[in-house]
Amino acid sequence: MSIGLLSLIVIALAVAGYLIGRRIALAKAGGDARRLHSLPGYYGQSVFLFTAIPALVLLAGWLLVQPVLIESRVSGMITAADIPEGSNADLVMSDVRRISTGLDLVLAQGALSEADLDTMRADFSDVRGRLAEVGVALGANVKPAVFQAAKTYRSAATTGRWLMTGAVLVLALAGMAYALSRISPEFRARNVTEAFVKTLLIGASLVAIMTTAGIVLSLVFETVHFFKLYPAKDFFFNLVWNPQFRGGSDLGIWPLLWGTLYVSLIALLVSVPVGIFAAIYLAEYASKRVRAVAKPLLEILAGIPTIVYGLFALITVGPMLRDYFAQPLGIGSSSSSVMTAGLVMGIMLIPFVSSLSDDIINAVPQAMRDGSYGLGATQSETVKQVILPAALPGIVGAILLAASRAIGETMIVVLGAGAAAKMSLNPFDAMTTVTVKIVSQLTGDTEFASPETLVAFALGLTLFVFTLGLNVLALFIVRKYREQYE
Amino acid sequence: MTAEATNMRSSLYKTDARTKRRNAAEARFRVYGMMAVGFGVLALVVLLSTVLGSGFSAFRQTFVTLNVPLDAQVLDKQGNRNPAEMAKVTTIGYGNLLQAALVAELTEKGMHPEGMKAKDIGGLISKEAPAQLRNMVLANPDLIGQTVTFDAYANGRIDGYFKGRVTMESAALDSNVSPEQLQLADAMRANDMMAMKFNWGFIFGPDASELRPEAAGLGVAILGSAYMMLIVLVLSLPLGVAASIYLEEFAPKNRFTDLIEVNISNLAAVPSIVFGILGLAVFINFAGLPQSSPIVGGLVLTLMTLPTIIIATRAALKAVPPSIKDAALGIGASKMQTVFHHVLPLAMPGILTGTIIGLAQALGETAPLLLIGMVAFVRDYPAAPPEGFMDPAAALPVQVYNFTQRADPAFIERASGAIIVLMVFLLVMNLMAIILRRRFERRW
Numbered sequence: 011m012s013i014g015l016l017s018l019i020v021i022a023l024a025v026a027g028y029l030i031g032r033r034i035a036l037a038k039a040g041g042d043a044r045r046l047h048s049l050p051g052y053y054g055q056s057v058f059l060f061t062a063i064p065a066l067v068l069l070a071g072w073l074l075v076q077p078v079l080i081e082s083r084v085s086g087m088i089t090a091a092d093i094p095e096g097s098n099a100d101l102v103m104s105d106v107r108r109i110s111t112g113l114d115l116v117l118a119q120g121a122l123s124e125a126d127l128d129t130m131r132a133d134f135s136d137v138r139g140r141l142a143e144v145g146v147a148l149g150a151n152v153k154p155a156v157f158q159a160a161k162t163y164r165s166a167a168t169t170g171r172w173l174m175t176g177a178v179l180v181l182a183l184a185g186m187a188y189a190l191s192r193i194s195p196e197f198r199a200r201n202v203t204e205a206f207v208k209t210l211l212i213g214a215s216l217v218a219i220m221t222t223a224g225i226v227l228s229l230v231f232e233t234v235h236f237f238k239l240y241p242a243k244d245f246f247f248n249l250v251w252n253p254q255f256r257g258g259s260d261l262g263i264w265p266l267l268w269g270t271l272y273v274s275l276i277a278l279l280v281s282v283p284v285g286i287f288a289a290i291y292l293a294e295y296a297s298k299r300v301r302a303v304a305k306p307l308l309e310i311l312a313g314i315p316t317i318v319y320g321l322f323a324l325i326t327v328g329p330m331l332r333d334y335f336a337q338p339l340g341i342g343s344s345s346s347s348v349m350t351a352g353l354v355m356g357i358m359l360i361p362f363v364s365s366l367s368d369d370i371i372n373a374v375p376q377a378m379r380d381g382s383y384g385l386g387a388t389q390s391e392t393v394k395q396v397i398l399p400a401a402l403p404g405i406v407g408a409i410l411l412a413a414s415r416a417i418g419e420t421m422i423v424v425l426g427a428g429a430a431a432k433m434s435l436n437p438f439d440a441m442t443t444v445t446v447k448i449v450s451q452l453t454g455d456t457e458f459a460s461p462e463t464l465v466a467f468a469l470g471l472t473l474f475v476f477t478l479g480l481n482v483l484a485l486f487i488v489r490k491y492r493e494q495y496e
Numbered sequence: 497m498t499a500e501a502t503n504m505r506s507s508l509y510k511t512d513a514r515t516k517r518r519n520a521a522e523a524r525f526r527v528y529g530m531m532a533v534g535f536g537v538l539a540l541v542v543l544l545s546t547v548l549g550s551g552f553s554a555f556r557q558t559f560v561t562l563n564v565p566l567d568a569q570v571l572d573k574q575g576n577r578n579p580a581e582m583a584k585v586t587t588i589g590y591g592n593l594l595q596a597a598l599v600a601e602l603t604e605k606g607m608h609p610e611g612m613k614a615k616d617i618g619g620l621i622s623k624e625a626p627a628q629l630r631n632m633v634l635a636n637p638d639l640i641g642q643t644v645t646f647d648a649y650a651n652g653r654i655d656g657y658f659k660g661r662v663t664m665e666s667a668a669l670d671s672n673v674s675p676e677q678l679q680l681a682d683a684m685r686a687n688d689m690m691a692m693k694f695n696w697g698f699i700f701g702p703d704a705s706e707l708r709p710e711a712a713g714l715g716v717a718i719l720g721s722a723y724m725m726l727i728v729l730v731l732s733l734p735l736g737v738a739a740s741i742y743l744e745e746f747a748p749k750n751r752f753t754d755l756i757e758v759n760i761s762n763l764a765a766v767p768s769i770v771f772g773i774l775g776l777a778v779f780i781n782f783a784g785l786p787q788s789s790p791i792v793g794g795l796v797l798t799l800m801t802l803p804t805i806i807i808a809t810r811a812a813l814k815a816v817p818p819s820i821k822d823a824a825l826g827i828g829a830s831k832m833q834t835v836f837h838h839v840l841p842l843a844m845p846g847i848l849t850g851t852i853i854g855l856a857q858a859l860g861e862t863a864p865l866l867l868i869g870m871v872a873f874v875r876d877y878p879a880a881p882p883e884g885f886m887d888p889a890a891a892l893p894v895q896v897y898n899f900t901q902r903a904d905p906a907f908i909e910r911a912s913g914a915i916i917v918l919m920v921f922l923l924v925m926n927l928m929a930i931i932l933r934r935r936f937e938r939r940w
Contacts, residue, residue, distance in 0.1 A: 211741055218759040221774070222762065287528050291532060292529075313857075317896050390526070420862070478766075
């Protein structure tokens with residue numbers, strides 16, 4: 011039974027439970043709703059919740075746990091001898107999964123019956139050809155043990171499915187029976203329902219914690235895995251980044267960090283002055299009409315997807331910088347360069363700096379401006395000597411947030427900065443960044459358990475730590491140094 | 497300004513050097529500010545005009561209009577119009593048919609160039625056209641024996657020639673097209689055999705291989721993005737609203753609540769690519785969901801969108817005046833009833849606005865989708881939901897990225913065209929958010 015159908019059945023049961031619960035409550039009160047503790051709907055709701063929620067939670071949990079259990083059982087069937095040279099257990103397991111889905115397809119087409127499958131053996135029949143007919147391509151001929159494992163996998167998955175269907179339906183019915191049995195005029199249905207709903211609300215707000223935990227755990231887990239295959243010392247101190255398909259790679263993080271910081275620096279050199287001056291102009295000088303037009307226009311820049319900036323860097327800014335600056339000056343011949351990515355990223359970051367700074371400048375009380383004007387200062391002197399110092403913590407916070415954006419930005423650098431990992435001072439050279447390498451290492455064809463792929467998790471952890479640090483620092487500065495105005 | 501200046505001149509007061517300097521500094525400062533705003537606005541205009549400007553041509557495509565006799569001798573030897581048997585004729589057979597039809601038509605009109613090989617003439621037509629003709633015939637076997645008027649895609653280079661991307665000089669160096677073919681194309685265009693038309697295939701058709709830019713479309717990507725947005729909406733709206741209600745209305749002030757709040761504000765600042773890593777590690781490697789499927793993309797984007805929705809929802813809940821809550825509590829409603837019957841409906845416009853903006857962000861997000869395998873080349877439309885959520889699909893922003901990674905320059909135009917489609921969706925979503933806000937937002 012498909013999962014969609016199963017959940018629909020559970021929900022249909024729950025709706026039926028609602029109607030029955032309501033009716034029973036009214037019947038037990040002799041049709042007089044005033045004799046009930048709660049409104050009749052609450053009795054129905056309590057049945058609905060007890061029917062649907064535990065069953066759906068069980069369903070979700072089962073779906074998560076079942077593959078892991080089956081996997082661990084089946085992988086025991088595959089011995090070291092069944093793993094071909096140059097391959098590993100993970101690849102064989104993925105073959106097992108593929109064969110098992112392929113067998114499902116073969117059965118679904120009716121080319122084979124369940125009984126045929128039981129007697130089918132990989133050493134006699136052409137499993138690979140059979141599976142190719144249904145569109146499951148296998149790299150090599152199937153070894154008997156692998157085929158046996160696939161058959162066990164398939165049968166375990168099928169039994170698991172049936173067990174799951176049964177368990178979910180039984181739980182739904184049990185919950186319904188329990189909730190129905192509790193109904194009586196004295197039953198505090200509203201309180202029970204509300205407590206249940208509150209639990210659900212708490213559960214929803216836990217998703218944020220679980221996401222963070224998921225991020226941290228997956229990054230740390232795979233990074234530890236990576237450091238077992240590749241020494242941490244080399245990762246942190248090697249100055250060369252040169253991944254190889256056949257092992258023996260140099261995976262030093264420094265060239266990537268250098269590129270990331272260089273691009274971010276250029277981006278900040280563009281966005282910080284422009285953003286702060288724009289914020290000052292909009293907050294202090296601009297007429298209402300100019301402000302009403304210019305502020306939303308600048309904010310559109312923040313709403314444009316980064317892939318659009320990436321394409322802009324690729325087809326417009328890159329070739330332009332190459333043809334009009336780098337080549338005439340003889341300092342570079344590549345259209346993707348640190349300068350290209352930095353410039354375009356700077357444009358993207360303008361609204362991040364300007365919007366936040368604008369808010370903070372507006373929060374400086376008018377009395378401070380008036381005091382400064384009263385002493386004879388011009389408007390710009392007021393801005394420079396009164397407003398900016400008062401707003402400084404907030405502006406620094408805004409800059410740090412922009413820096414964290416710059417470091418984590420991906421598409422602009424993927425399309426604009428290039429892929430060559432080197433440490434050069436020339437901004438018209440193509441360099442690469444941490445995010446670019448995460449993308450290229452995880453979208454390549456290398457196998458998952460190799461250091462060349464796992465390094466992406468170490469890079470991701472580095473990125474996460476960096477951006478988290480910047481965000482926390484920004485928050486800290488804003489909180490600690492914020493001026494309190496009455 | 498000028499009035500002040502003349503006043504100053506007629507005044508007895510003499511500006512000393514220091515005041516002049518200060519006034520000049522003031523004027524300069526003001527100009528810097530204007531320049532900054534101007535730079536930002538100019539950047540926006542240049543960005544949009546170059547990207548959008550280079551994309552409009554993707555919506556128009558050169559077609560060769562042909563009268564193709566669908567010869568029963570070739571296409572259906574048994575003559576019983578059974579699609580299963582007719583499927584044995586491959587696209588090569590249909591390609592020969594198209595080529596013969598084109599040569600015949602040229603000869604009839606007296607345009608057949610001297611000494612040009614039939615194969616080169618056939619080269620004017622896209623390699624994708626035979627497949628389309630074949631699908632058309634297999635879907636409707638009754639066409640066999642008739643002569644149908646068929647709009648075939650012209651080869652990408654021919655299309656590029658009419659769009660100014662390919663010139664006679666570049667064609668001379670190009671192994672895929674020759675200047676003679678371009679001259680023939682010119683002649684055909686003058687004779688109305690070839691024309692630029694609006695290309696619906698670009699919006700609704702599937703992607704095509706690297707060698708057939710003329711046939712590449714966005715259909716699968718749009719569908720994939722739509723599926724993902726559906727998943728994001730269905731998951732993140734209830735989850736986000738539930739979490740916000742708890743945090744805003746019920747949560748006691750304690751360490752645990754603080755932890756959740758810090759988590760949410762941090763998640764809002766985590767780089768999007770990290771969410772991609774999370775999706776790869778948890779949803780694909782751990783939970784075993786299929787790669788490049790909308791369900792994984794939808795889940796990853798949900799987690800990314802959640803902080804945005806929570807922040808917007810909390811602001812909307814906060815904006816509902818306490819007097820309404822007090823009134824509801826005062827006449828005996830429980831806390832839960834107050835929230836669900838009074839606060840939440842009043843906050844709904846704000847919540848929906850925030851949700852739409854969050855969805856728009858999710859729609860344009862590319863980086864996390866690259867990591868969960870959405871870069872794969874997918875030509876088949878995913879099935880209808882819910883099974884379709886597990887099928888491989890593309891996504892609109894990732895399709896843009898894919899187009900940029902291909903060698904043929906014709907794909908740059910298509911990448912920009914895809915961005916136009918993406919921006920139209922974003923524009924519609926943002927307009928919806930603005931209209932919702934304007935119509936339903938209440939100020940107390």
